[in-house]
Amino acid sequence: MNGTRMSGLMAALVIAIAACSPGGASSSPAAASASAAGAASAASAAPAASTAASGAALKILVDMKGPGGGNPFWAAVEKGAKEAGTSSGVEVTVLAPPAESDVPAQIAQIEDAISQGLDGIALAPTDPAALSPIVQQALDAGTKVVFIDTKGENKGVTFIGTNNEVGAGLAGQYLCDNVEKGGKVAILQGIITQSTGQARATGSKAAITKCGLNLVAEVPAEWDKAKGQAAMEDILTKNPDLKGVFGSNDNMALGAVEAIKNAGLTGKIVVVGFDANPDAATAVLAGDMNATVAQAPVNMGKFGVENLIKLINGETIPEVIDTGTELVTKDNAANYK
DSSP states (O other), X not given: OOHHHHHHHHHHXXXXXXXXXXXXXXXXXXXXXXXXXXHHHHHOOOOSOOBOTTSSBOEEEEEOSSOSTTOHHHHHHHHHHHHHHHHHTOEEEEEOOSSTTOHHHHHHHHHHHHHHTOSEEEEOOSSHHHHHHHHHHHHHTTOEEEEESSOOSSTTOOEEEOOHHHHHHHHHHHHHHHSOTTOEEEEEEOOTTSHHHHHXXXXXXXXXXXXXXXXXXXXXXXXXXXXXXXXXXXXXXXOTTOOEEEESSHHHHHHHXXXXXXXXXXXXXXXXXXXXXXXXXXHHHHTSOOBXXXXXXXXXXXXXXXXXXXXXXXXXXXXXXXXXXXXXXXXXXXGGO
8 A cells, every 4th residue: 555545544534643642532421431340450451561672662553433523432432542542652543434334445544554564453343244354464464453342253353342232132121111012113223244233233132022022123224313314214104103212323313313303203202322422311311312322432442552552562362351331311321421
């Protein structure tokens, strides 16, 4: 990959952080606290060293599925990565494709990272199968790799993120507890080719069907608010007596809220999201959404950088590092604004 291409990508998408850089994107103050305490203490112990054999600072790429601007979840991942870079004395670069569906752009970013000889990559793969070959190239080149947020397909590569099936089960159980048995409910799915999308669809559906709710629609909306709204409008046209919906992320859930408002059904349909981003927390407090499931995106970025340093230093790390989940309702939503 030539330098011109790398410069273009960097200008459009990258925020490079030297160890001395201050600040970071804002995120929920409670996001980090949502992770399991035991996992946090084990996974985030500060690495002992942060320099390559040459004595130069380690260089690590954190490649997210989407840009932090406009998406509180990815902004929080970025924040955690930056903080880890500052505290550990490593050079961290944060990149993302323009959209979560732009797989070729992410592949190109990893190709560039390999050509630059970076020491480590923390990757949230847009499409695990499509990214698998380029990830293998990175591993073969001696670059250390961990997956964050979404589990990849390459064997032996640690996954750092949420147990999405368990978290979606919490959302499904909330619907079970707040919708009468037999009531019609729907699921707005993410990108179903991603392990995250699959796990949230599986976990929510298992809980919903087990308790006897009537699942009338499972519609992909690709993590997008506008697509979530459009999908919900279609679902309501076909099922005007719908009683509940699970949006597999908060963007889609907030899109569903708009469709429900436009249909004059606010307060009549239980809406549950996933991520507990500040906009969703505000919607929960306002009564537009009923609940959401909190992740710990700050820890995904932070643990990704810290565990890459451990691998680079020759240490071993667990195969899976769970950053935890928590159900968020009016009782605790203020903690996530």
